[in-house]
Amino acid sequence: MKRMQKEVDAYISQFKEGYFPPFEMLARLQEEVGEVAREVQQLYGMKKKKETEEETTLQKELGDVLFVLISFANAEGISLDEAFDEVMEKFRTRDRDRWTKKEELE
Numbered sequence: 001m002k003r004m005q006k007e008v009d010a011y012i013s014q015f016k017e018g019y020f021p022p023f024e025m026l027a028r029l030q031e032e033v034g035e036v037a038r039e040v041q042q043l044y045g046m047k048k049k050k051e052t053e054e055e056t057t058l059q060k061e062l063g064d065v066l067f068v069l070i071s072f073a074n075a076e077g078i079s080l081d082e083a084f085d086e087v088m089e090k091f092r093t094r095d096r097d098r099w100t101k102k103e104e105l106e
Helices: 002-013 022-044 058-076 082-094
Strands: none
Touching: 002 058, 002 082, 022 058, 058 082
């Protein structure tokens, strides 16, 4: 994540506008997540793409979410490596018995 955060920062830093303010970032993130939802709906749901709609992929849409999320973290001075480590620790402890584990192969 550190490499990705640096790469996004190098990209954003070349523009005078820099990072958007927090509420704008949140709106952009929500917009991108909505596009992921639309793509999932069109792939797996009842509502299929119209022939006139631009071709995209779930991978591209998730990439957009990742870019905005990284931008948001950078703007707020948050290390996504540290954030990830914290959330994984939470899942390893608080939720360790929440789900049914697969049986180990013998």
